[in-house]
Amino acid sequence: MTEGHQESGGGDSFDLSQFYQIFFEEAGENLDLMEQMLLNLNLETADDEELNGIFRCAHSVKGGAATFGFADVAELTHQMESLLDRLRRHELQPNPMMVDVLLESADASRVLLARHQTGETGEPPSNADLVRRISELAAGGAPAPAAAPPAPAPVVAPPVPVPVAAPAPLSANPGVRQLEIRMGPLERPDQVDGVKDLFRDIVGLGSVAEVASGRADTRVFHATTSSSNEDLLDLFAFHVSREQVNIREMGAAAPGAATWTDRDDPPPGAPVAPAPGFGFFEGAPGVPTGGAAAVTVEATEARPAAAKTGAAKPAPSPVAAQPEAATIRVAISKVDQLINLVGELVITQAMLAQNSQTLDPAANQQLMAGLADLDRNTRDLQESVMSIRMIPMSIVFSRFPRMLRDLASKLGKKVEFVTQGEATELDKGLVEKITDPLTHLVRNSCDHGIEMPADRVAAGKPETGTITLSAAHQGGSIVIEVRDDGRGLSREKILNKARERGLEVSDQMSDGDVWQLIFAPGFSTAEVVTDVSGRGVGMDVVKKNIAALNGTVEIDSSEGYGMRVSVRLPLTLAIMDGMSVGVGDEVYILPLSSVVESFQVKDDAVNTVAQGSRLVKVRDEYMPVIELEKVFQVPRYDGGKSSDIMVVVEAEGSRVALLVDELLGQQQVVVKNLETNYRKVPNVSGATILGDGKVALILDTSTLVRRSRH
């Protein structure tokens, strides 16, 4: 059993563990939403809806954690909820410290939940400091910065009076009271040992001392506290269920004047009934008539002492109806399987289409019509299925507000984060792979691009810099841009650095080519290597990662004004636009995005240089020639013919010319993974099945280009 987790009481025949997974996901979503809303919260003009929304997130996690027995999560979220409750009732004004502590508490809650989800054992992280800060903020104070973890308490804890934090207590209950708290009958008396810890850990809760109870199954405490009975019962709930707790105010003049809760022994004269934790309103519609002695009928008067002081709770106004999207959760493996099957279907359909070309259309009208329908249906099915894996970019974007806030704060910069096109959809597989490169680019903008506020003002710019992240569909690709209005790239610095590193540069290089230099391995013009970025391992990895996705990266910059990095990706990994070329009897596919041009060549245009490598002159440029026939050792059966077509491809900033026999055409191919079906093959990134059933290898232009360098 994980630390801090208890099975809910009385649940022998009910196994709640089947709901845990739903709860973990739900709690995760609530914490994410809470973080998002906190980041978007305008502290001066926070409206009821926003505050209520944030409160509900914490409330929901607390409720679920308590129901399913995750006491540590419930305790922490309960603290958060208390603070948020005061905020939504306008008893407190939100300030940045509150947002910080709530964000940190959400993080801590996630950690606790993750521990439960993976079943980690061992000492859970202590959140006592977070709780202290929340309590102080809730009490209207300004807490000292996070303290070092408190020294472990002595084994035998004498009742140490804990100073009450501030005039306004955790919950609005007037005055400090002396209470007698009876807990029993307890199955295991030691289950309430934790009660004393609560009074020790929670600043402002009060003090407690245990007294003799006279019974083996009962424990009695005397407490001095300004918290309400409700709050105490909530806190104790994680050690002992409510019905077993009896709170009585001591020093009351007469029994009738004591502050009873509905869990107490009933007032004298009432039938003795166990406090049930539920009740019915006398005379209300639907109330059962006659019978059940265990029903506690509620008195009509509100007891003033127990009523909450402070502003009346604002009735949450109904939000304008949002479209409720019906969704179901499906395992990714099922979706992938579906995509695979559809891919196979596309191949089969292509085969049929190819074979039918030799038939006489007149004699096979119905067949041809059927095949035309099939073609259309298959195309539609394919589009539909591919769209299942498409998820909006907002998923990727969502991590940045928080990251930038923390980073900007650490660097002492002011940065505003703007997003555009969050609804643009991208294949899930790509989303996972694009996140790291994008993160690096955004961090780069913040670290190197945006200047310190003073520098910006000196340059006539607004103090707050802006980083914009946008996504849009363009043709068959998605274009993701990271733009900032910072200092931009310095052409001079980059050229100097390049020279330092021995790279071939000239002052005549175009701006575009100069910017591309920063993708060279080890290149970094940062003077100081910060732990944020600047180790120089970033940009080249970014480019490599993007190239691995068949994408491209471009940079545009204007010194003093800012920089823009544009990443272009194919919409999905599974389907590719390719150009097919023939070498001997073999067909190879080149990613269309890497093909620059093609032309026929005469033998004399190709020069052989040292070590047998060949060069071809294309306009004013010499580029290496790669003979695919030799690379793949394609057998030739028709002696006389030789390759005379060059296809120029570009990858990793370099160009090579591939020598092939013929150009076969352009087509969309379904990419099949070779590694999972066979093994990794050099120079090959995948394979596909053509309409005629032949297998065509998809060439890895990056490795081909690298070959030419040796």
Add this chain to the structure above:
Amino acid sequence: MPLILAVDDSPSMRKMVSFTLAGAGYQVVEAVDGIDAYEKAQSQTFDLVLTDQNMPRLDGLGLTRKLREHPNFKTTPILMLTTESSDMMKQAGRAAGATGWLVKPFDPARLLEVIKKVIK
């Protein structure tokens, strides 16, 4: 077979309640908030309504008030599932016309026990 409407914006709570009720032989319809619940109430008559309090769009109290104005739900037992059973909440519940309340967190056995008392 009694038909119960279970309203809660938390999926895990809804599932827990549905499962518990179904296991005890009740038929259950789930709703994700007050508006959803009220819409469902237009086309079905329930023998009991269980509703969470804190929900977006329309909360438990709001739902209770609206239901009591509906001819089919004037005397239907409506139980509020609430994490606070303060007097103010109880007052509000009574004023809205709720039949009673059940404090969260509760365990499944408790839920069934209470339902048995009110369901006809």
